[in-house]
Amino acid sequence: MRSYAIGDIHGHLDLLLHAHDLIAEDRRQTGDHDAPVIHLGDYVDRGPECRGVVDHLATGTARGENWITLKGNHDRMFTRFLRDPFEPEEGLRTELSWLHPRIGGAATLASYGVRNAADRPLTPVHQEAIEAVPQSHRAFLDARPTWHQRGDCVFVHAGIRPGIPMQAQHETDLVWIRSGFLEDMRDHGFLVVHGHTALDRATHYGNRLNIDSSAAYGGPLTAVVIEDRDVWLLTDRGREPLQP
Structure with a gap:
């Protein structure tokens, strides 16, 4: 059973399009056009083209692309802000907010035309955001599932x-967890394929596979192909085995 997966995107549309190109080439090599492409969330925040990423994924899903797009914590913070900017986020430290520079919500709003969101009063920023973000984008992000099981993954x-x-x-664990999961080396009965915790490169730990390679911080965006529990990085040179 073959699946493709793409790590945390964070508003980098160019990297996402390149990842899809790598998958398309692997499909040509294998002749398999049925395996789904599973996006692991965090489509927005920090990067320059958050709106473009959401639009690309929503449009492709609507036209019937074989894509699964999961919800990340940044996607949840975005839609929660649009609903109520004062609503606490269970997974976020209390001294932070979605518009804090460390989180990157202002970059998302800037991609929709709402400028300098982190430096202005919250109420007018929220009103501008409500007017600027298409309802179709809000509905798409709100409707994202939080996990998907396929074969051994x-x-x-x-x-x-x-x-x-x-x-x-x-749900908060599925989109936020680190402590209690990352250090747990037991076999969960399946390979957990995840992102969220940024690394220099995708890493296979045996019981889990982390493919967040720090696109949010200038790193690459990882695309992998998984067959049962065997994993390969997709590169411009073709497949490269990724082993524990």
Whole structure:
């Protein structure tokens, strides 16, 4: 069973298009046009073309591309801000907010034409955001699932709470978890394919595969192909094995 997966995008449309090109080339090499492309979330924040990324994914999904687009914590913060900018985010430290420079929400709003959001009063910024962000984009992000199981893999943005059945997992864990998951080396009964925790390069830990290669911070965007539990990076040179 073959699946493709793409890590955290963070508003880098050029990197996303290149990742799709790498997948298209691998499809040509294998002749397999049925395997889904699973995007692991964090489509917005920090990068320059957040609106373009959301539009590309929403448009492609609507026309029937075989894509699965999961929800990341940044996607949830974005739609939560649009709903109520004062609503607390359960996974975010209390001294931070979505518009804090470390989080990058202002870059998302700038891509929709709302300028200098982090430097102005919250109420007018929120009103401008409501007017600027298409309802179709809000609906698309709100409707994203938080995990997907295919064969021997579970795909999720941040990770899972070990020992808890997938149907009983809490959404906040699925989009935010680090502690309690990253250091857990048990076999979960499936390979957990995730992002959220930025690394220099994709890394296979045996029981989990982290493909967040720091696109948000100037790194590459990782695309992989997974066959059962075997993993290859997709590069301009073709497949490169990625092993524990």
